[in-house]
Amino acid sequence: MTSGRLPIGSSRSLPVRLSVERRLAAPRWLGPVTTIGAVVLALLVSAVIIALVGGDPVRSYLHIVRSAFGSVGVLSDTLVKATPLILTGLACALAFRMRLWNIGAEGQFLLGAWGASAIVLAPVLPAGTPGILVIPAMMLAGAAAGAAWGMIPGVLRARFGVNEIITTLMLNYVALLWMQYWVFGPWSEGGFQQTAQFPREAWLPRLTDLSGSLPAFSGLTIHLGLVFGLVAAAVVWFVLRRGRWGYEIRLIGDSPRAARYAGIDIARHIVVVFAISGALAGLAGMSEVSGVVHRLQDRISPGYGFTAIIIAYLAKFNPLGVIVAAILFGALLLAGREIQPSGVPSMIQGIVLFALITSEILVRYRVRLVRPGRAAA
Amino acid sequence: MDPTLILAAGIASGTILLFAAIGEIFAERAGVLNLGVEGMMLMGAVAGFSTTVSTGNPWLGLAVAMLAGGLLSLLHGVITIHFQADQVVSGLSLTFLGTGLARVLGEGLSSAGGTSLLPRLTIPLLADVPGIGPVLFRNQSVLVYVGYLLVPAAWYWIHRTRPGLHLRAAGEQPASADALGIDVYRLRYAYVFVGGLLAGLAGAMITLAIQPGWFSDQTVGGRGWIAVGLVIFAQWSPVRAAIGAFLFGAIFRFILDVQGPADLFGIANPFRAGQSATFFLGMLPYVLVIVVLVLGSREATRRRLGAPAALGLPYVRGERGH
Secondary structure, three states: OOOOEOOOOOOOOOOOEEEEEEOOOOOOOHHHHHHHHHHHHHHHHHHHHHHHOOOOHHHHHHHHHHHHHOOHHHHHHHHHHHHHHHHHHHHHHHHHHOOOOOOOHHHHHHHHHHHHHHHHHOOOOOOOOOHHHHHHHHHHHHHHHHHHHHHHHHHHHHHHOOOHHHHHHHHHHHHHHHHHHHHHOOOEOOOOOEEOOOOHHHOOOEHHHHOOOOHHHOOOOOEOHHHHHHHHHHHHHHHHHOHHHHHHHHHHHHOHHHHHHOOOOHHHHHHHHHHHHHHHHHHHHHHHHHHHHOOOEOOOOOOHHHHHHHHHHHOOOOHHHHHHHHHHHHHHHHHHOOOOOOOHHHHHHHHHHHHHHHHHHHHHEEEEEEOHHHHOO | OOHHHHHHHHHHHHHHHHHHHHHHHHHHHOOOOOOOHHHHHHHHHHHHHHHHHHHOOHHHHHHHHHHHHHHHHHHHHHHHHHOOOOHHHHHHHHHHHHHHHHHHHOOOHHHOOOOOOOOEEOOOOHHHOOOHHHHHHOOEEHHHHHHHHHHHHHHHHHHHOHHHHHHHHHHHOHHHHHHOOOOHHHHHHHHHHHHHHHHHHHHHHHHHHHOOOOEOEOOOOOHHHHHHHHHHHOOOOHHHHHHHHHHHHHHHHHHHHOOOOOEEOOEEOOOOOOOOHHHHHHHHHHHHHHHHHHHHHHHHHHOOOOOOOOOOOOOOOOOOOO
């Protein structure tokens, strides 16, 4: 690879100019430092915009920190918000690692929530079935519904070469309408935009449920879904890092041509990765209805599946990094509900993603000031 | 339900998709995939609407909207052309950014109420042509006529002019184009910007002509993504894009209109607003995009048609091609 020189500031009249050269090797510390720098930069840019539209950025940010990490109680709420983000973030990170652009975690989440609800509301299992049966059935149904929804774009991509970005996005809209049909129609409770509350057997256990014996847990809303997320992150991390399957996924992501020469069945991997990705997002939907909302309702997701894209990117597709990024964005979503104007959290998300990809330039390129005479060396 | 009015409204609603899709065709023909169409349309929609609300001049609103879309697209240009970042991710962030910014800027706009809109025109003589006249030329927004002119103009520009040849060269063989003395970087910037202008125009057409008002990110409601899908279906041809855009415009419009009447052909209307079946009706355009893409991909394979060869690939001068 030759060192590509980009025509930045190539105007010849300047005494010095900016030279951007491709790095052959980047120091190890540079990646994490630029990532953190990108987030800080994004917050600064967002602060300027908030100030420009008449908000108070300092107050907004202090509010986020206080209402997301200020006490054990709100910290618990932050982790509750982070739970679906960990699972959907993993869904995206796994697919993105293979350079499969699954932008459909949102729809897979909704299908998962719907599938899990069907166990209780259809009902698949009769009322009064003990939780030890209901919860696993809901997990299975949620993951299966998400996986099925994810396999549609997977098969279309593998079989017909249809662009998965468009199909996953379109299926998000379809999934939302599908869920709304059930929430407004057959499962509606008295004409409201929500279903009846699930029976207690269908609730994921929460820390506060233990407050009888451990009073310190009183009011803590963390539920078992967080454990699903942490376990899933560990499993995805392990599978990607060790073992033949993970190696093949990484190889396809890094060099599809090499993978093809190596005789790897790329089409099968596409379908399988999409199915697992969908199952993770579907499990997130299950954990949200069973652990938090305890019913299916319209607006069950404030865009978890979209935030997941940024989380996966912030974590550089590392499953363990997804946990950290999910907690940060969980805080943003939690505190963002009360921030005015209401679009601020999604704007910050966009700016963070932009800052991240821009920061990668610093990892891949060396930016220097050079004097024209000596630049050609 | 007067079929002429429904078709005419479908044409108007399709013109929104048409502008966005042709803008994206220009950018992709130059080799730059811009997935930020939805975000640019939202920015255009909010910028156009709020400018018009505060100044009362919809033409100024239109100009500001196009500029907003164009400026946003330049951000994508800098990051993908200059810094060669992944075009998919940059485009996605553009959509996030545009959506978030539009929501921030549109705060409180939804209660702004009515504003002056772009004028509607009836073309004399043409409007009286039996059949198509009343559909295409009667009482349509002025932008619809701009759309009619844009399709042949874009086709001619891409296929019959020297700059169009350069455009295609930059998207197919940027290294060869560069060797011929074409400034690939500048050209890509220019067409990404044109794509942004047209996306901004498409957004403003929603808020200033077709469905006036600001309804947060529901204002555009996925139409930017449908436009991106249409480009693939259109095989990067403005004429095919027009067919797709008007088809989907008519479908969007039909979905709105069919919810109105209490009965259809003498039976109770199952798609009456508020009925459960309307949800399945609403899925129609999104499902159709997928169907059309599947059919299109088969046709493309059969006829060996494809995307511009360098689509999505950054061009680095002096580096060996891909």
